[in-house]
Amino acid sequence: MKPKYNKVGILFSGGPAPSANAVISSTAVNFLDNNVPVIGIMRGYEFLQDFNKNYPKLRKDLHYGTITHEITKARNRSGIFLRTSRANPGKDIRTMEDLNNPEKNNRLRNILDAFEHLEIGALVSIGGDDTLKTANYLWLMGFPVIHIPKTIDNDYYGIPWTFGYWTAVDVAQKILLNLKADAQATDSFFIVELMGRKSGWITYAAGIASEAILMISAEDIEGDVVNLEHLVERITDVIITRENDHKPYGVIAISEGIVDKMPEDLKPKATDRHGNMRMGEAKISTILSEHVKERYKDKTGLEIKVTPKQVGYEIRSAYPTAFDVVMGSMLGYGAAKYYLEGNFGIMVSVTDNFDLKAVSFSELIDKDTLLTRLRDVPRGSDFFNLKNKLQYSNIFD
Secondary structure: OOOOOOOEEEEEOOOOOOOHHHHHHHHHHHHHOOOOOEEEEOOOOOOHHHOOOOOOOOOEOOOEEEOOHHHHHHOOOOOOOOOOOOOOOOOOOOOHHHHOOOOOOHHHHHHHHHHHHHOOOEEEEEEOHHHHHHHHHHHHOOOOEEEEEOOOOOOEOOOOOOOOHHHHHHHHHHHHHHHHHHHHHHOOEEEEEEOOOOOOHHHHHHHHHHOOOEEEOHHHOOOOOOOHHHHHHHHHHHHHHHHHOOOOOEEEEEEHHHHHHOOHHHOOOOEOOOOOEOHHHHOHHHHHHHHHHHHHHHHHOOOOOEEEEEEOHHHOOOOOOHHHHHHHHHHHHHHHHHHHOOOOOEEEEEOHHHOEEEEEHHHHEOOOOOOEOEOOOOOOOHHHHHHHHOOOOOOOO
8 A cells, every 4th residue: 555645644642641742753754764754643642533524723833833854853852742542533433344334433533634735645643542543543544644653551452562651660769669668667558559461461560560568460360350358368467477477568469450350339430531541539548448447446356557559640750661662663764664665554563672573463453343352461471489488478568
């Protein structure tokens, strides 16, 4: 497929991630070096999905802008040069038939009209699973798209590490270590809720790096619904064991993804304006802290200090580590490389030694359900077993 226009659009969609600017910078510079003009789309699909070709209201330098080589200065900056939003123009698409339904594909058609208006011939989208689905829809509708995977949760199928993940882990580790020092000074415990909507990659890595006494994510919960009583009992027993071993303090790391397995009455009802569930509203750390304090008193007759803490926004836009800058830069370079080769409908990935790999959308998305494949921490894997081995034992302190 040959793009209609020699101009590429770049957009970033979904939650922030460290090294976002390294990705944007590398992508743009490698296009510009090959005489391909680059248009930066502001705030993902926020403005594109409502575009009306009869009354075009897209404003240059507000909704979009021309990217120049000045973008090289942004490589190590935190934040996102193009801003972002959670606008999900493909949320009504559930089947291939829906993709041809004018009532359900309206926002996608608006995006294609906007690209025609701006004379954009191809798109590089940067984002998570919803953004990947949108990229696939646009590709199936005949538009050239290359996708760069983004999620600090690191649960993307088809790539070993996502950019920003290790920066997020590094920041979370420092927070947990500070809380550990506080817990030790005050003979108390913290239950810390970390990001990870579907997987425990952040919880396990940050917990291992900060010597958490317990690490629990959705992968640890067998079945579709968590047994809250059993989970509280497990945490309480670890606390009592610590006290019996003259170590009455510690940090327990919990993944927010447990929300999906909580009883319905404990799941959050609040959503953002794009319909995404606000997982933080469930306050899993608070629920567990209160139940643990009650169970501890039942078992010992004593009071205990267990403090809930949510760690989320703090880790999403930190200054990136060197690894994530290199990873992000390689993915951006890959997007330009595959464009010049005429390779579309693919996600940019890497293998050993940062060698590039193109993964077809068909390998990432189920052709019947149109759902993306996710990658959790497999039970019984070496990484899963490592976190189990390094949970509370006498080797610490």
